[in-house]
Amino acid sequence: MINVNDKPYDWLQGMNIYNLFKILGYKLEKPAVLVTINETVIRRSEWEGFYIPENAEITVLNLLRGG
Numbered sequence: 861m862i863n864v865n866d867k868p869y870d871w872l873q874g875m876n877i878y879n880l881f882k883i884l885g886y887k888l889e890k891p892a893v894l895v896t897i898n899e900t901v902i903r904r905s906e907w908e909g910f911y912i913p914e915n916a917e918i919t920v921l922n923l924l925r926g927g
Contacts, residue, residue, distance in 0.1 A: 864918045871914045877907040884920065894921040 862871045869883060877895055881888075895902045896919045902910050912918070 862912060862914070862916045862918060865920060871912070871916075875912045877902060877910055877912070880912060880918070880920075892923040894923060895919070 862869050862875075864880070864884065872879065878889065881891065886893075890904065890907075895907070897910070897912060897916050899917070
């Protein structure tokens with residue numbers, strides 16, 4: 861189990877951040893978001909190779925863009 865923005869989700873071994881985006885229903889492969897896992901910011905360059913640990917506390921913040 862993992863918690864994303866205080867909501868529980870099933871955890872899968874080998875789950876990376878791209879897998880998480882699919883579960884959350886994101887359409888873009890690299891959405892404009894800030895991701896923290898257990899209070900550590902995960903940089904975009906680390907998303908593919910960062911494997912989410914079981915019982916992780918995850919925050920996904922959508923970043924506003926515009927002009």
